[in-house]
Every structure is written in structure tokens, then in C-alpha cells.
Amino acid sequence: MRDQLTERSRQILEAIVEDYIATAEPIGSRTVTRRHDLSLSPATVRNVMSDLEELGFLASPHTSAGRVPTDKAYRFYVDSLLEVRNVAREEQEEIRKRCSLAGKDLGEVLRETSRTLSTLSHYMGIVVAPRFTANLFRQIEFVKLGGRRLLAILVSQNGTVQNKLIETDEELHAADLTRMANYLNHLLQGLTIAQVKERILEEMRSDKIKYDALLAQALRFSQETLIDTEAEVFIGGQANILEQPEFADVGRMKEIFRAFEEKGQILGLLDRCLEAQGVNIYIGSEAHLSQMMGMSLITATYMTGKNTLGVLGVIGPTRMGYAKVIPIVNYTAQLVSRILEVE
Amino acid sequence: MRDQLTERSRQILEAIVEDYIATAEPIGSRTVTRRHDLSLSPATVRNVMSDLEELGFLASPHTSAGRVPTDKAYRFYVDSLLEVRNVAREEQEEIRKRCSLAGKDLGEVLRETSRTLSTLSHYMGIVVAPRFTANLFRQIEFVKLGGRRLLAILVSQNGTVQNKLIETDEELHAADLTRMANYLNHLLQGLTIAQVKERILEEMRSDKIKYDALLAQALRFSQETLIDTEAEVFIGGQANILEQPEFADVGRMKEIFRAFEEKGQILGLLDRCLEAQGVNIYIGSEAHLSQMMGMSLITATYMTGKNTLGVLGVIGPTRMGYAKVIPIVNYTAQLVSRILEVE
DNA sequence: GATTAGCACTCGGGAATGATGAGTGCTAAA
DNA sequence: TTTAGCACTCATCATTCCCGAGTGCTAATC
Numbered sequence A, B: 001m002r003d004q005l006t007e008r009s010r011q012i013l014e015a016i017v018e019d020y021i022a023t024a025e026p027i028g029s030r031t032v033t034r035r036h037d038l039s040l041s042p043a044t045v046r047n048v049m050s051d052l053e054e055l056g057f058l059a060s061p062h063t064s065a066g067r068v069p070t071d072k073a074y075r076f077y078v079d080s081l082l083e084v085r086n087v088a089r090e091e092q093e094e095i096r097k098r099c100s101l102a103g104k105d106l107g108e109v110l111r112e113t114s115r116t117l118s119t120l121s122h123y124m125g126i127v128v129a130p131r132f133t134a135n136l137f138r139q140i141e142f143v144k145l146g147g148r149r150l151l152a153i154l155v156s157q158n159g160t161v162q163n164k165l166i167e168t169d170e171e172l173h174a175a176d177l178t179r180m181a182n183y184l185n186h187l188l189q190g191l192t193i194a195q196v197k198e199r200i201l202e203e204m205r206s207d208k209i210k211y212d213a214l215l216a217q218a219l220r221f222s223q224e225t226l227i228d229t230e231a232e233v234f235i236g237g238q239a240n241i242l243e244q245p246e247f248a249d250v251g252r253m254k255e256i257f258r259a260f261e262e263k264g265q266i267l268g269l270l271d272r273c274l275e276a277q278g279v280n281i282y283i284g285s286e287a288h289l290s291q292m293m294g295m296s297l298i299t300a301t302y303m304t305g306k307n308t309l310g311v312l313g314v315i316g317p318t319r320m321g322y323a324k325v326i327p328i329v330n331y332t333a334q335l336v337s338r339i340l341e342v343e
Numbered sequence C: 001g002a003t004t005a006g007c008a009c010t011c012g013g014g015a016a017t018g019a020t021g022a023g024t025g026c027t028a029a030a
Numbered sequence D: 001t002t003t004a005g006c007a008c009t010c011a012t013c014a015t016t017c018c019c020g021a022g023t024g025c026t027a028a029t030c
Helices: A007-023 A029-035 A042-054 A071-081 A089-098 A106-121 A174-188 A193-205 A213-225 A238-243 A250-261 A263-275 A322-342 B007-023 B029-035 B042-054 B071-081 B089-098 B106-121 B174-188 B193-205 B213-225 B238-243 B250-261 B263-275 B322-342
Strands: A124-128 A137-144 A149-156 A161-167 A233-236 A279-283 A295-304 A307-317 B124-128 B137-144 B149-156 B161-167 B233-236 B279-283 B295-304 B307-317
Touching: A007 A029, A007 A042, A007 A071, A029 A042, A071 A279, A071 A322, A089 A106, A089 A322, A106 A124, A106 A233, A106 A307, A106 A322, A124 A238, A124 A263, A137 A174, A137 A193, A137 A213, A137 B137, A149 A213, A149 B149, A161 A213, A161 B161, A174 A193, A174 A213, A193 A213, A233 A263, A238 A250, A238 B250, A250 A263, A250 B238, A250 B250, A263 A279, A263 A295, A263 A307, A279 A322, A295 A322, A307 A322, B007 B029, B007 B042, B007 B071, B029 B042, B071 B279, B071 B322, B089 B106, B089 B322, B106 B124, B106 B233, B106 B307, B106 B322, B124 B238, B124 B263, B137 B174, B137 B193, B137 B213, B149 B213, B161 B213, B174 B193, B174 B213, B193 B213, B233 B263, B238 B250, B250 B263, B263 B279, B263 B295, B263 B307, B279 B322, B295 B322, B307 B322
Parallel strands: none
Antiparallel strands: A124 A233, A124 A307, A137 A149, A149 A161, A279 A295, A295 A307, B124 B233, B124 B307, B137 B149, B149 B161, B279 B295, B295 B307
């Protein structure tokens, strides 16, 4: 791909992409020569631009309106042209301050992180909370509520809690509950939640269980408690995106907001980012999602040690300040990783 | 107030309010005579409308544009003119289906309730989750995590859970934790959370405590666990409100979305609704909130027995289908009450 | 006295018009 | 290969004009 383009076309393409990112207006040949010192005449630039259009890097909204980068152009720009900046001191400062623990619980930190991503980028910030499954099992407790209702509380190593209301067939004694909890805590010590699930299944098939109805019940309860709830997604600063001129049109805006109200829609995409470690970029059509037309997604995974926990990032128009946003996302991910490390 | 107006003015005001609710366009004298059979000429209607403007019920956007109801008119309409409809069978059906428990936890139910309110009304649905303080204490547990970190888990009668990560000065033994939990569970049995807070303070001052550092610590921990987190607010169907013509303007819309991103802003208003039992209506300026200009809020409290738990409702433009929305809000509140009753 | 017809007046919104300017593609000269 | 020149396109913006819905006032009518 790189060699289809001469050095000169590359320069011109870069100029157009950057100008368009800055102004959101179609770029004409004269504008290019005026704003960048290429020592070329507009006519020459016109010829080059015509070639670039032929190759699919540029498109014209109408005959006399200059040209606009395509998704392909942004992709080329991000892959080959972009010089990633550093995160400015003050921005580092702000991220660190706003994403700190400071007595907040995990949910609050992640919500605030999504907002921070949004204010710094001026687009939408997005954070997917760690899947519970990635955690280490710590302890399970049963609390008797009124009647036959039971609350199972599952605590993981890092202090996240999952609880589940269980309706039992018959009333259970406190002593029974203690026995069940002891049994499970012993059985599941030190495993990841994913392993816990397997161990429960194994144990259910074992002989020992066949003769002890109580333990069998304990296993069923713990299994029920572990039913995976949908991953939590925090989307921050939706209002910020309204500043962008591409959403001035109400219809477009309505679409966007509908899309993000159903967080599930975009979760599949984010799951894909979760699999690939590090920074991930989807530009417009690359996401293969109709709601993402004209939008780009920049994500980075956050992790403790070598365990990927979750993913966070920024969603904005394809005309996005990649050079600025990519390092911000990256820096934030690393910071969140460090915070959860200490946890 | 009622007697300032003759029967005829009342009819005309009602006609104007209803037409305006239906069309969102300023209503002129001819329109009134055309759409409602009052057997009056436009000229007469004009005179009446002029009087109504004088009295502050109507306003004209500009000289030749018909008239628009003021907040005062809506208030009068709601108080004196409105005939509250019943909730349609299918709507009852939908509310019941979507707000059912069906294995969901409380948060999910309330979130779905806010969405349901939104789809049925075409405005924004809003639900404030029960304050933890209103619950009955059931049990407190301490779970040791790594190092000096401790997780306190507080369970209420109805199965809601509040947990808090606590950093201790020195490492505690499991036996100590059990003793602490036993002490607290015994001490706080049967109290409401609000009472629990008081009891902890009392106990801290008692003599017994002075000679038992462990119990003193237990009290401190429980106190920390009880620090009230902000009430959870679910706002559903923000996108639905974009259908309304009054938000066609992007600037207005941006304002709204910003206002509701900071849920805290509106929480004060909702708290006021919480105090008054039953249905509450704030029309435009009545809320004394700049963000609520041009918006109305209809709420109803939900409760178990005689305990008010929380509040739910609908936010939309002042030009709102009160006759339809009020019963929907009311019905939903009753339904949610019933659901939580069984809980 | 209340109601209505008539009339002059206001004003926003939409259609028509035209100027402006940014931009293009093509051709021929440098 | 590059560039100057030129004819052409088209969105945008301001201007103008007209239309219609609406108003307030006055005088005639019930």
C-alpha cells in the first residue's frame, strides 16, 4: 500500500487529513498550498488530489467543494503518517488526579475515568469494567433473609462483590449455611472465578456429593451466584460530543444516542478490543456496525500483571484528533492498570 | 383563582392548552373556532384570549403568531380542567411485563422501569432507587482480603447490599473479625439503618466500649460502612425526548443533556417529591431550576406499607400530555410498590 | 351589553433571485 | 512535468417579495 504513493502524494494526503481534522471542512487545492509550504502550485496539487481520489483516499461531497478524507485515508494516516504526541504535563496531572482511588469504589473510579477521557478528548469516554470472571476467588457467604430467601455473597480477591438472591425450597438453618460456606470456601480457595466454575461442575459429578444433599445444594447455590451478569460499561461525556460539527444535525444525533442507550450493541466491538492487547483503533466502517458509520473508536486494554482486566477508550467522529487522543487513551489505560495493581 | 374565569374562558383556555399540547404550534383565534365547536366567532375568541393574556395564562411569541400557554396555564389546566384518563389495557400489560422481577436484581428492575416510563410517555423516564437508610438492618460481615485490607458487607432485610473496603491499621485475625461481627449483629438486630447509625453513636459513648478496643474498632468500621453513598438515579430513554419538536434546536439539546449527565443537579428536586407522598407535578419555573425551564416533571412515590422508598416519574417539555402521563406514572409507582412488597 | 363583521396592520416564513467565492477539470504554454 | 489560464459548477448568503395567519380596534348587529 505504501508504495502506491510517492513521497509527494503522502505529504499532500497528510496535509489534507490534518487540515480536515482541524477544520471539519472540505479541503481544496488552494487551501493546501496556502497552509502548507509545499512549493507547488494549486494546479499540481489538484492533479495529485485527483489521483488520490482515484485510489480511494479522498472523496468529494460535490463538484466544487474540495475533498474529504475517506476511512481508508484515516487508516493510512494512522498507520503510516501519524506522529504520536506525548501527553501534556497538565493532562497527565488531570488524569492522575481524577482517576485516583481516594476512597471511591471501583465503579466510581471507572465512571470518573470515562468522564475524564471525555473531557480531555472532547469526545465520548468509554470504560468496560473488569469481567468478574477474571478475578480470584476469596470467599463466599450466605446470609439468611426472611422466610426461604437467602442472599449469597461472593467476594473476590480485589474486593469486588457479586451477590445474588436465592429462593430455597425449604428453610435452612444457620448451622447448615455455615457448613455450606465452609465447604465451598475450602473447595474454591485460590482459584480464579473461571476455574471456580469448572471446579463446581467437577465436584457435582463426584461421589462424595451423591450422599450429602446439603453440599449438593451448596454447589447449586454457588453456581447460581456465578451466573455472569453483563459487563458494566460506563459511557461518559455524551454531551461533549455535541460540540462536534458533524452532529449538528438532529437526526444524526438521535441515532447516536439511541445506539449508546443500548450499550449491548457496542459491547461486541469492545470485546474484540479486549482480546487484542494494547491500543486498538477502529475507523468508521472497519467496525462493521451501522451505528459506527462516521465514528472511530480508540481503545486500550488495562491489566494487572499479565491478566487483561478490561478495556477503555474514546469514541468520536472519524475526523478525530488521533495524534492527541491515542496517547491519552494509552496513558489512561496504564494508569488504571497501576491503580488496580495496588488494589 | 377559579372564579377569575368564566365558564367560557375556561373552555377556551382548555381548548388552547390541548391544541398546543397536540401540535406544538401557537394557537390563533380562528384555529380555536375551527377545531372546537364553541359556536363563537373568532373575534369573540380573540377578546377572550386577550383577557387570558392579561391574566397571565397566555403569551404571544410575536405579534402575529397566535398564543401559547404559560406555566400558569398548564398549572390551571392540571389542577382544574384536566380529566385524568385511565391507563390503557395494553399499556398496563406492557408496564407489568417490563417491570416484573423475573430473576433480575433491584437495579435492573428500576433501570427497566425508567425505560418503560420513557417509551410509554415518549419523554424521559426517571427512577430514584430506595435510599439504603430506609431499610432494616439484617447482618454485617467482615471478609479479610490480602494484607491489612478488609471488606465490610452490610445486608439489609430486603436483600440489598452495601459494601465498603476498609484499610486497617494492623492485621486482624479471623477470630477477631468473627467476634466483631457477632457483637454488631447482636447490637443492631431489628433496627432500621437510620436507627443503626444512632445506636452506633450511643454505643461509642458507653462505658463498656472504653475497655474493649476491638469492639470500639468494630463500631468505627460499621460507621464507615454506613457512609451514605449518593442515591442512585436511573434516567431512561433520553433519546426519546429528541422526538419532541422543542428540542430540535441543538443548543437546547446540549443543555438538557449536560443537565442530566450531572444527576446530582436534579436530585434535590426529586428529594422534594420524595417528601410529599403520591403524585407530584412541577411545571417549568415551579421547579426553580434553570435547567428545568420549559420542562415539566411528574413523579409518584413508591412504598412498602407506609414507608416511602423512592420516587419515579417522567420529565418532558411543559407541553406534555398530562392527561396520559399522570396515570401512567401513578400506575407504575403502584406496581413497583407491589413488586417490592413481595420482595 | 355582548357579539360579530370588517378592516388595517404586523410579522414570520418560504420562494425567487442574484452575487460571491471556493473549487474543479482541461488545455496549452513553460 | 509543472503551471498558468480559463470556463464552468455549485453551495452559501443576503436581499427582496409575497403570502397567510394572526392581531387589535371600531362600528354595526342581535
